[in-house]
Amino acid sequence: METPLPKAPQKRQVTAIIILLLLWEAGGASIKYSVLEERDSGSFVADLAKDLGLGIGELASRGARILSKGNKQHLRLEQKSGSLLLKEKLDREELCGDTDPCILHFQVLLKNPVQFIQGELQLLDVNDHAPEFLENEILLKIPESSHPGTAFPLKIAEDLDVGSNTVQNYTISTNSHFHLFTRNHSDGRKYPEMVLDKALDREDQPELRLTLTALDGGSPPRTGTSQVLILVLDINDNAPEFAQPLYEVQVSENSPIGSLVITVSARDLDAGTHGELSYSFFQSSNQVVQAFEINTVTGEIRLRKMLDFEEIQSYRMEIEASDGGGLTGKCTVAIEVMDVNDNAPELTMSLLISDVPENTPDTVVAIFGISDPDSGDNGKMMCSIQADLPFLLKLTVENFYTLVTEGALDRESRAEYNITITVADMGSPRLKTQHNITVLVSDVNDNAPAFTQTSYTLWVRENNSPALHIGSVSATDTDAGANAQLTYSLLLPPQDPHLPLASLVSINADNGHLFALRSLDYEALQAFEFGVGATDRGSPALSSQARVRVLVLDANDNSPFVLYPLQNGSAPCTELVPRAAEAGYLVTKVVAVDGDSGQNAWLSYQLLKATEPGLFGVWPHNGEVRTARLLSERDAPKHRLLVQVRDNGEPPRSASVTLHVLLVDGFSQPYLPLPEAAAEQARADPLTVYLVVALASVSSLFLLSVLLFVAVRLCRRSRAASLGRCSVPEGPFPGHLVDVSGTGTLSQSYQYEVCLRAGSGTSEFKFLKPIVPIFAGEGAGGDTEENSNFRNHFEFN
Numbered sequence: 001m002e003t004p005l006p007k008a009p010q011k012r013q014v015t016a017i018i019i020l021l022l023l024w025e026a027g028g029a030s031i032k033y034s035v036l037e038e039r040d041s042g043s044f045v046a047d048l049a050k051d052l053g054l055g056i057g058e059l060a061s062r063g064a065r066i067l068s069k070g071n072k073q074h075l076r077l078e079q080k081s082g083s084l085l086l087k088e089k090l091d092r093e094e095l096c097g098d099t100d101p102c103i104l105h106f107q108v109l110l111k112n113p114v115q116f117i118q119g120e121l122q123l124l125d126v127n128d129h130a131p132e133f134l135e136n137e138i139l140l141k142i143p144e145s146s147h148p149g150t151a152f153p154l155k156i157a158e159d160l161d162v163g164s165n166t167v168q169n170y171t172i173s174t175n176s177h178f179h180l181f182t183r184n185h186s187d188g189r190k191y192p193e194m195v196l197d198k199a200l201d202r203e204d205q206p207e208l209r210l211t212l213t214a215l216d217g218g219s220p221p222r223t224g225t226s227q228v229l230i231l232v233l234d235i236n237d238n239a240p241e242f243a244q245p246l247y248e249v250q251v252s253e254n255s256p257i258g259s260l261v262i263t264v265s266a267r268d269l270d271a272g273t274h275g276e277l278s279y280s281f282f283q284s285s286n287q288v289v290q291a292f293e294i295n296t297v298t299g300e301i302r303l304r305k306m307l308d309f310e311e312i313q314s315y316r317m318e319i320e321a322s323d324g325g326g327l328t329g330k331c332t333v334a335i336e337v338m339d340v341n342d343n344a345p346e347l348t349m350s351l352l353i354s355d356v357p358e359n360t361p362d363t364v365v366a367i368f369g370i371s372d373p374d375s376g377d378n379g380k381m382m383c384s385i386q387a388d389l390p391f392l393l394k395l396t397v398e399n400f401y402t403l404v405t406e407g408a409l410d411r412e413s414r415a416e417y418n419i420t421i422t423v424a425d426m427g428s429p430r431l432k433t434q435h436n437i438t439v440l441v442s443d444v445n446d447n448a449p450a451f452t453q454t455s456y457t458l459w460v461r462e463n464n465s466p467a468l469h470i471g472s473v474s475a476t477d478t479d480a481g482a483n484a485q486l487t488y489s490l491l492l493p494p495q496d497p498h499l500p501l502a503s504l505v506s507i508n509a510d511n512g513h514l515f516a517l518r519s520l521d522y523e524a525l526q527a528f529e530f531g532v533g534a535t536d537r538g539s540p541a542l543s544s545q546a547r548v549r550v551l552v553l554d555a556n557d558n559s560p561f562v563l564y565p566l567q568n569g570s571a572p573c574t575e576l577v578p579r580a581a582e583a584g585y586l587v588t589k590v591v592a593v594d595g596d597s598g599q600n601a602w603l604s605y606q607l608l609k610a611t612e613p614g615l616f617g618v619w620p621h622n623g624e625v626r627t628a629r630l631l632s633e634r635d636a637p638k639h640r641l642l643v644q645v646r647d648n649g650e651p652p653r654s655a656s657v658t659l660h661v662l663l664v665d666g667f668s669q670p671y672l673p674l675p676e677a678a679a680e681q682a683r684a685d686p687l688t689v690y691l692v693v694a695l696a697s698v699s700s701l702f703l704l705s706v707l708l709f710v711a712v713r714l715c716r717r718s719r720a721a722s723l724g725r726c727s728v729p730e731g732p733f734p735g736h737l738v739d740v741s742g743t744g745t746l747s748q749s750y751q752y753e754v755c756l757r758a759g760s761g762t763s764e765f766k767f768l769k770p771i772v773p774i775f776a777g778e779g780a781g782g783d784t785e786e787n788s789n790f791r792n793h794f795e796f797n
């Protein structure tokens with residue numbers, strides 16, 4: 001037996017076949033050998049290497065194989081010596097039957113380079129079978145009126161051997177009435193014929209018993225015997241006669257058992273028992289007796305078994321009609337078996353490569369042979385595969401096909417193909433055989449990794465713990481195996497090559513998880529970018545890149561800082577408020593900032609403590625401190641306010657500032673009407689307007705008098721200025737205290753010159769009204785609405 005090749009050499013051998021099959025030419029050489037049947041397995045047949053003109057070992061290097069029709073292997077090749085040996089003991093009678101000569105066809109396949117060589121092995125007959133009569137006793141009825149010289153044919157013996165080893169001669173035991181001749185049939189078979197030498201006398205000897213011997217041509221010859229019983233009959237002068245000497249009929253091979261084939265008919269002019277006929281086979285072979293039966297009374301010939309055209313195409317038999325007096329008549333029946341398409345084609349796989357690399361065109365996948373034992377159109381075959389597959393069938397030599405790829409395969413598009421090879425004959429109905437093979441496309445590293453996103457944005461809250469998992473990047477590779485296994489790495493951004501990336505983040509090379517290596521500070525680093533790479537483990541290695549942007553989220557780690565009024569440990573500045581101030585009078589504005597961002601820097605203001613609750617309120621959104629109601633003489637002159645500034649973080653942080661307010665008698669700022677009053681005045685009648693103007697004039701004169709009086713008194717009491725000193729810088733406050741949005745920072749619109757100055761004997765102060773700006777886009781209506789909602793948005797304590 002051939003030794004299976006290891007996997008690695010097999011792959012190299014397959015590669016050689018793939019390359020060289022493109023250049024091969026079908027060889028027309030033919031070799032013929034003969035061998036005797038019944039030789040032992042392993043017997044020498046021929047020196048194949050020598051006959052093919054190849055050196056020792058060249059058969060093995062070229063991957064020689066012996067292919068036989070069907071799945072039965074009769075020969076094997078010894079690779080090292082180049083000898084062709086029998087794989088098993090062969091029986092000619094079993095393989096070929098009566099066919100002579102007995103030829104077994106085979107092919108020699110040389111894979112490297114590919115070459116087919118047709119071969120024939122003639123199986124020579126050995127005289128291993130003796131002649132054998134179908135009946136141990138042959139009954140022969142001969143009328144006593146038979147004349148000398150009358151011939152009586154006898155039944156033949158069967159011998160499974162062929163040629164000279166089959167029956168060659170017949171003899172009969174010595175007697176005084178008959179001698180024996182060996183005759184030849186038209187089909188070449190020999191049969192015995194007895195000739196009467198001396199007339200019979202029934203009264204003298206009513207029966208004779210002789211021994212018939214059949215001899216074949218072997219050396220030494222084999223024999224078979226049968227007894228011949230001769231009954232001497234009274235005179236019967238009319239023998240049966242058939243209607244025709246030859247009957248011809250055609251029978252389909254698929255006819256059921258018991259089917260009527262033909263009816264033979266004979267007649268006898270005699271009467272009585274001499275005219276009663278009986279039909280039987282005469283000198284018929286064992287094949288005839290096994291396949292047919294005859295009705296002895298009616299002459300109907302019917303099937304005893306199913307016929308097989310592929311086994312026997314025709315039958316020829318002798319039918320004998322015997323009357324009651326012992327006379328006989330004979331006819332010949334020729335039966336032709338009609339072929340029916342009852343055999344599906346057969347497919348024998350000689351070479352199969354189930355793993356094909358992608359991107360390799362014209363790759364050989366399989367080599368196989370097809371056969372059909374039917375004849376005519378029933379034996380003609382067509383071979384095909386599915387039309388939607390990238391494969392082609394190429395006819396190499398007769399009934400041998402090669403399956404190759406049509407162009408290069410792409411594993412990423414399709415990694416597996418189920419190919420159905422269909423072999424159909426041309427008979428009616430058509431029969432087909434299907435053979436399924438699975439072809440796997442092996443991967444080649446032809447696809448680079450691809451990130452799921454070209455850019456990633458990650459958020460990390462500041463003050464994080466080291467080694468915190470901050471996110472992941474992910475890439476995919478449509479290849480397989482090691483070609484799809486990815487390794488992730490960090491890449492410095494080209495726009496910032498000095499970024500200390502190695503101290504900021506790390507990446508898990510296997511899964512792309514990103515980790516912060518140290519605690520991040522939003523106030524120091526708000527964001528940074530870097531690149532990540534994904535590289536597969538194929539050969540050559542392919543890679544791709546993506547961009548990662550890390551945004552540091554602010555944590556509420558800074559408390560609000562009060563910019564105004566300043567809290568530097570010195571005596572706090574005192575805000576002066578005239579007692580005539582009405583509700584909503586702007587006392588001052590608390591300005592604060594927060595180093596955080598977002599909602600952590602959103603500030604709100606609240607009055608925590610006041611000397612007289614309900615007198616002052618703080619606007620929660622911009623820190624303005626205003627009077628909550630109309631001041632009166634009963635209100636205390638000095639007030640201390642504690643204002644809290646609070647951010648919107650979680651948890652919230654806060655800061656507080658202390659304000660000192662001094663109520664001044666007889667001093668007020670010019671009155672600014674509220675929006676509601678302005679709207680009502682606009683709608684008042686002229687008389688009301690005149691009245692208001694008159695009252696305003698009187699009030700102004702009175703207020704002026706009070707101011708003068710207060711000024712004189714203050715100048716005389718200059719030491720009273722020690723209650724509070726402050727210095728007011730010339731010009732507006734610095735720009736960083738400006739908040740044009742009104743969200744918590746001092747606006748340029750609020751500027752004061754309020755100061756108590758110490759002198760040698762007099763004191764004076766100067767109070768300027770706040771400048772109320774009119775912003776772009778705001779009109780009188782907007783001011784009216786803001787003042788009308790003032791008390792609804794005010795906060796009291």
